[in-house]
Amino acid sequence: EIVLTQSPAILSLSPGERATLSCRASQSIITYLAWYQQKPGQAPRLLIFDAANRATGIPARFSGSGSGTDFTLTISSLEPEDFAVYYCQERSNWPRLTFGGGTKVEIK
Amino acid sequence: QLHLQESGPGLVKPSETLSLTCTVSGGAVSISGYYWAWIRQPPGKGLEWIGSIYYSGTVYYKESLRSRVTISVDTSKNNFALRLTSVTAADTAVYFCARINGYSSEWGRGTLVTVSS
Numbered sequence: 067e068i069v070l071t072q073s074p075a076i077l078s079l080s081p082g083e084r085a086t087l088s089c090r091a092s093q094s095i096i097t098y099l100a101w102y103q104q105k106p107g108q109a110p111r112l113l114i115f116d117a118a119n120r121a122t123g124i125p126a127r128f129s130g131s132g133s134g135t136d137f138t139l140t141i142s143s144l145e146p147e148d149f150a151v152y153y154c155q156e157r158s159n160w161p162r163l164t165f166g167g168g169t170k171v172e173i174k
Numbered sequence: 175q176l177h178l179q180e181s182g183p184g185l186v187k188p189s190e191t192l193s194l195t196c197t198v199s200g201g202a203v204s205i206s207g208y209y210w211a212w213i214r215q216p217p218g219k220g221l222e223w224i225g226s227i228y229y230s231g232t233v234y235y236k237e238s239l240r241s242r243v244t245i246s247v248d249t250s251k252n253n254f255a256l257r258l259t260s261v262t263a264a265d266t267a268v269y270f271c272a273r274i275n276g277y278s279s280e281w282g283r284g285t286l287v288t289v290s291s
Contacts, residue, residue, distance in 0.1 A: 121279060160209075161226035165221040
């Protein structure tokens with residue numbers, strides 16, 4: 067079973083700053099990785115799929131990169147609505163899914 | 175636009191069975207190429223995939239839950255269901271249903287199920 071490790075657990079930043087979130091897989095998942103944003107009381111929202119493709123309606127300040135075992139979600143300039151929890155998810159063994167433990171982006 | 179809605183009891187006693195239904199509107203569960211999934215989230219914790227089912231009935235479960243979980247689909251009612259037996263406090267969570275084709279772009283709002291006597 068693939069394990070996804072996200073870091074850091076908490077990222078404290080100010081609006082306008084750049085956020086860099088990491089997701090590491092225990093073995094290669096090629097580019098079979100997605101990123102989700104979750105706000106309190108809401109379902110997760112798909113941001114990025116297949117490592118680097120923005121989902122419909124996602125602003126260009128969100129970008130994803132990586133392949134193999136190391137992946138990054140970058141938010142180029144944090145907006146107030148971006149403070150949330152972010153999860154990565156892999157689909158190499160679809161329809162079985164695995165999620166990472168999450169990174170909370172909080173206001174500094 | 176696809177809409178998913180979870181329904182079922184919000185409180186279940188320890189050792190009993192948790193039963194939830196996800197009703198799909200704005201689209202058919204019998205659509206090819208998509209699976210339907212249950213995912214849960216304990217309070218304050220991360221997301222855990224429980225299982226996925228295809229409209230044909232092909233189903234996959236998380237190994238650690240396999241002995242207690244059953245997911246079924248009803249194409250005539252356009253819904254799918256989750257049963258989890260012998261629940262404990264560790265099964266307290268928000269339960270989400272979702273449509274997936276590798277990733278989940280459509281989710282229900284989630285329903286909190288508390289296991290308590």
